[in-house]
Amino acid sequence: MELIVARNREGLLKARTGGEVALVPTMGALHEGHRSLIRLARTRADQVVVSIFVNPLQFGPTEDFSRYPRTFDADLEVCRAEGVDVVFHPSAEDIYLPDRQVSVHSGRMGEIVEGAARPGHFDGVLTVVLKLFNLVQPHVAIFGQKDAQQLAMIRRMVADLDVPVEIVGAPTVREPDGLALSSRNRYLTAEDRQVALALSRALHKGAAEPTPSRIRAAAREILDAAGPRLFVDYLVLVDPATFAEVGESHAGPAVLAVAATVGTTRLIDNVTLTLNPA
Template sequence: MSEQDPQGRLNQQDPAPARTPAAGRTPAVARTPEELARLRPGLGRLALVPTMGALHIGHRTLIAAAREQADSVAVSIFVNPLQFGPNEDFDRYPRPLDADLAACAEEGVDVVYAPAVETMYPGEQMVTVHPGRMGGVLEGEFRPGFFDGVLTVVAKLFHMVRPDLAFFGQKDAQQLAVVRRMVRDLGMGVAIVGVPTVRDPDGLATSSRNAYLSPKERESALALSRALLAGADASVTGPVGILSAARAVLAAAATAAPPVSVDYLALVDAQSFTEVPGDFRGDAVLVVAARVGETRLIDNVPLTL
């Protein structure tokens, strides 16, 4: 989730600098819960950064933030099959483990947890964590079962890693919200920390899926951040004006070459992710999801009305 500055622009957060004494240290690599359990006593106050690998500057920013608040940092690298639908990109999702381990070493990570699918799911996963109403809208509507998969794997990671804190990117604003709700409702005792969205110089929110975009597709995809910026600039006009401004940008992008095909654009309550009424006052999030070619992208900006 990108932050808004006083002029209503989307911040492009620079990555935090690496902590020099830790940078370059080779992290311990654990592949089973038993290996993690042997490492855990020496880690002190532990922060977890859950990832699916293909680490980019956004992940590095999460790691840097985690190092500021904990004695040790663990990064999980696991492409979770439970959160991919039948027609999604599980098989082609990038898995550059050697490069990810090198990035973790550069960022001073203490432990990398890289389990096999068979370790995380040794049999049929009959019991899952259901997100309730928050998981049935927006991303949950377009990706049925997605948040069940996310919450189930996060719950398992919390149980295996036993972190004191966990860091998530606010780019995935709805995911962050449902994880916070799960931790609160189930009394998990893990502090959830959201870290603002990191953007590339052209404004596109960093994502592993950006690698799928051709140069022309990337140019079209910039309409997502432009639409959010237009909505943020119209915040004084209230929910109707915000949505109208953002829709105008996306309508133009629908005729681009290649076109942007919008799944949803919504202004939602920051806590419940329900769409806000026209007289809403308080913290909201302007969220968008769209496809460019074969690639699906999401983005958002927080607003206070």
């Protein structure tokens, strides 16, 4: 079946073929991590829709909206190779009314960790995701675990607003040296890329420790040794559902998450682990 490119609600309606629909929301610049999401989506539904939309609402005034990579022709080839049925590629005007007034507020959970570093970011994320859900009407949506707080926020929104979409998290895909795949990796110089490896090394080192204090200390040691080209925004050990910091007595799943700027490129990464206090 030929790949269909839809640019608005009418195009999406024409592309519907019946059966269950899986949505993979992206901002384009597709890489192997996105391919893994698409492959998972293919196992979950009859029709796979990939959205490609660089969402202006989730970028702050000092962030890289204009610089964010836009590689639509190459992205289409990825989608064709992976057997995607529909690519939804709207313009900002197709998504947002010029006099838009109503948005999703992410609440307290959207103001901590990544939300504290990027005020308003999760309001923009949740607003566009809810709009995509309403436009595409998927049965299931696939998101990467690399954006762990985003995944937790979307699950919270779906639960709080009774949105009839199943949310599935997919494992982070990494380069052989451990660097988490990201569309922003292309901005790293060769030197920066070597420095950036400190993020995955710190997470790996921390995850091997038994207690929250030792986990944080071991990870911080690696980050501190990375040198002045690595500026750490945060290193946190949090509950995966709420992103609240966990204490020494915490038992069960936790997320060790880091965000840092390497040179001029901001990167995030995380690992999920299980704490078993004595």
